[in-house]
Amino acid sequence: MDRRVVFSGWLFPAVLLLPQLAVTVIFFFWPAGQAIVQSVQGGDAFGLSTRFVGGDNFATLFADPNYLFSFGVTAFFSVCVAILALAPGLLLAVMVDRVVRGATFYKTVLLLPYAIAPAIAGVLWMFLFNPTIGVVAAWLRGAGVDWNYLLNGRQAMLLVILAAAWKQISYNFLFFLAGLQAIPPSLLEASAIDGATPQRRFWTIVFPLLAPTSFFLIVVNIVYAFFDTFGVIHNVTEGGPDKATEILVYKVWYDGIVGLDLGGSAAQSVVLMAIVIGLTAIQFRFIERRVHYA
Amino acid sequence: MVSAKSRAWIPHAILIAGLLVVLFPIYVAFVASSLDLASILEAPMPLLPGGHLAGNFIGAITAGTAKTSGVSVARMMFNSLVMALIIAVGKIAISLPSAYAVVFFRFPLRKLCFWAIFVTLMLPVEVRIIPTYQIVTNLGLIDRYAGLSLPLVASATATLLFRQFFLTIPDELVEAAKIDGAGPWRFFIDTVIPLSTTNIAALFVILFIYGWNQYLWPLLVTNTPSMTTIVIGIRQMIGNGDTQTEWQIVMATAILAMAPPVAVVLLMQRWFVRGLVESEK
Numbered sequence: 238m239d240r241r242v243v244f245s246g247w248l249f250p251a252v253l254l255l256p257q258l259a260v261t262v263i264f265f266f267w268p269a270g271q272a273i274v275q276s277v278q279g280g281d282a283f284g285l286s287t288r289f290v291g292g293d294n295f296a297t298l299f300a301d302p303n304y305l306f307s308f309g310v311t312a313f314f315s316v317c318v319a320i321l322a323l324a325p326g327l328l329l330a331v332m333v334d335r336v337v338r339g340a341t342f343y344k345t346v347l348l349l350p351y352a353i354a355p356a357i358a359g360v361l362w363m364f365l366f367n368p369t370i371g372v373v374a375a376w377l378r379g380a381g382v383d384w385n386y387l388l389n390g391r392q393a394m395l396l397v398i399l400a401a402a403w404k405q406i407s408y409n410f411l412f413f414l415a416g417l418q419a420i421p422p423s424l425l426e427a428s429a430i431d432g433a434t435p436q437r438r439f440w441t442i443v444f445p446l447l448a449p450t451s452f453f454l455i456v457v458n459i460v461y462a463f464f465d466t467f468g469v470i471h472n473v474t475e476g477g478p479d480k481a482t483e484i485l486v487y488k489v490w491y492d493g494i495v496g497l498d499l500g501g502s503a504a505q506s507v508v509l510m511a512i513v514i515g516l517t518a519i520q521f522r523f524i525e526r527r528v529h530y531a
Numbered sequence: 532m533v534s535a536k537s538r539a540w541i542p543h544a545i546l547i548a549g550l551l552v553v554l555f556p557i558y559v560a561f562v563a564s565s566l567d568l569a570s571i572l573e574a575p576m577p578l579l580p581g582g583h584l585a586g587n588f589i590g591a592i593t594a595g596t597a598k599t600s601g602v603s604v605a606r607m608m609f610n611s612l613v614m615a616l617i618i619a620v621g622k623i624a625i626s627l628p629s630a631y632a633v634v635f636f637r638f639p640l641r642k643l644c645f646w647a648i649f650v651t652l653m654l655p656v657e658v659r660i661i662p663t664y665q666i667v668t669n670l671g672l673i674d675r676y677a678g679l680s681l682p683l684v685a686s687a688t689a690t691l692l693f694r695q696f697f698l699t700i701p702d703e704l705v706e707a708a709k710i711d712g713a714g715p716w717r718f719f720i721d722t723v724i725p726l727s728t729t730n731i732a733a734l735f736v737i738l739f740i741y742g743w744n745q746y747l748w749p750l751l752v753t754n755t756p757s758m759t760t761i762v763i764g765i766r767q768m769i770g771n772g773d774t775q776t777e778w779q780i781v782m783a784t785a786i787l788a789m790a791p792p793v794a795v796v797l798l799m800q801r802w803f804v805r806g807l808v809e810s811e812k
Binding site: 332353360460464502509514 | 554
C-alpha cells in the first residue's frame with residue numbers, strides 16, 4: 238500500500254532513515270550474520286583458532302540426545318503454556334463482556350500481570366511453591382502431596398508452566414475482549430430472538446468470529462513460551478532438576494555462556510531463527526488472508 | 532430470560548476466581564515484605580501483614596542485601612529506569628523519522644530499506660544473544676547504558692505502527708501543505724507529529740514496560756554490580772550462596788520492581804490497551 242501524494246527528493250529521506258538503519262545493521266544484521274558464520278565453524282577450547290566445519294555443528298546438534306530432549310521439553314512446555322494462558326483468557330473475557338456492573342474493575346485487575354516481568358512472575362510463584370518456605374507448598378504437604386519441585390522434574394515443569402501462563406493470561410484476555418467487543422450486537426440479538434441459548438450463541442456465533450483473534454494469539458503465545466520465558470526458567474528451576482525444564486532458549490544461553498561452546502550455541506541460534514521465521518511466516522500468511530476477506 | 536437473570540451471579544463468581552488467581556501471588560509477596568525473616572521461615576508464613584513493612588522497604592531501597600555487593604535497590608531502579616527510557620524514547624525517536632521517510636517519499640531502494648527494518652520483527656534478541664553479546668563486547672559497551680539498551684532498540688515494532696498510522700493521513704493534508712509552500716520537514720513537525728501524539732503515548736507505555744522487564748540481555752551485559760537492573764538484582768538476592776536469603780527484602784524488592792510498570796499500565800490504561808491491540812494488527 239502506497240500514498241498517492243508524496244514529497245520529492247532522496248537526500249532528506251535518506252537522512253531520516255539513517256539512524257534506524259545504522260542500529261539495525263550493527264545490532265541485528267551483523268550478529269545474525271555472525272551466528273550463521275559461527276554455526277559452520279569449529280574452534281578450539283580457547284577460541285584461538287577457527288576453521289570451517291560445514292554442517293558438522295548441526296549434525297552434532299541433532300545427534301545429541303540432550304538437544305532432542307530439550308526440543309521435546311520446549312514443545313511440551315509451549316503447548317501447555319499456550320493452552321493454560323488462552324483458555325482462561327477467553328473465559329474471563331467472555332465473562333467481563335457479559336457483566337454489567339464492575340466490568341472496568343475486573344478488567345483493570347486482570348491486566349496487572351501484563352506489566353510484571355516474566356522473571357518476577359517466576360520469583361512470585363517460586364516463593365509460593367518453595368518446598369521449605371512456600372505457603373502453597375505447605376498446604377500441599379498438609380494435603381498429603383509429596384511436593385518438592387527441586388527434585389521432581391514433573392512438578393518443576395508444572396510450576397514453570399503455571400508461572401509462565403499466569404503472566405500471559407492478561408494479554409490474551411485483552412485481545413479476546415477486543416475481539417468480543419467488535420462483534421456486532423445485532424447478530425447476537427437476532428439469534429436470541431430466534432431462541433438460541435447463551436451457550437449456543439457462543440459456540441455458533443461468537444467462537445467462529447473469534448477464530449482470527451485466536452489464531453493470532455496461538456502464534457503469539459507459542460513465541461512467548463519459546464523466547465520470553467527465559468527469566469521464569471532461570472529463576473525457578475535453572476533448567477533442572479536434571480534438565481527436566483531446560484527449554485531451547487535456556488540451552489542456547491547455557492551452552493554458549495556457561496559452557497563456552499560457541500559453534501554449538503550458534504548452530505542452536507540458527508535453528509531458533511528458523512523456528513521464529515517459520516512461525517512469523519505462518520502468522521503473516523494468515524494476516525494477509527484476514528485483510529483480504531475481512 | 533428469567534433463568535438467565537437468576538444465573539447472573541455465575542460470571543461474577545468466575546471473574547472473582549480469576550481475580551484471586553491473579554492477585555494471590557502478588558498479595559503473598561506483599562505480606563512477606565511486611566514480615567520479619569523469622570516469621571517467613573516459620574513455614575507456612577502468616578497470611579496477614581506484619582509490622583515490618585516500612586523497615587523492609589527502607590532497608591531494600593537504601594542498602595539491598597548482603598548478596599547484592601552493597602548495591603542498593605534505589606541504584607538498581609535508577610539503572611532500570613535509564614534502560615527503559617533509552618529503549619522507549621530511542622525506539623520512538625528513530626522510528627518516527629524512518630516511518631515518515633518510507634511513507635512520504637519515493638526514492639531508490641525504498642522497498643529494500645523497509646524490508647531491512649521489517650525483518651527485525653522476526654528475530655527477538657533472545658535468538659541472537661551470543662553473537663550480539665560478542666559485538667557489544669567488541670564495541671566496548673559492556674556495563675554501559677548504551678550496551679544495555681541499543682540492541683533492544685533495533686526492532687521494527689514502532690516503525691510498523693507509525694507506518695500504518697501515516698498511511699491513514701489524508702492526501703489533502705499533504706497537498707494543502709505543498710500549496711502553502713511547506714517542505715517535508717515543516718509538514719513532519721507541524722502536522723505529522725501532532726497527529727501522532729496518541730500513538731506515541733501508547734507506544735511509550737508498551738516500550739517502557741518492555742524495557743523495564745528485560746532479563747536475559749541485562750544478565751549478559753552487566754558485570755559491575757553498580758550496573759545491575761532491579762529484575763536482575765532480585766535474582767542475585769536469592770542466589771545460591773551459603774548465607775540465608777533475606778526473603779522479606781527480596782519480596783519488598785519484587786514489589787518495587789513491579790510498581791513502575793504496573794503504575795504505568797494503571798495510569799495510562801486506555802492508551803496502553805489501544806496501543807497494544809493496534810500495534811499487533
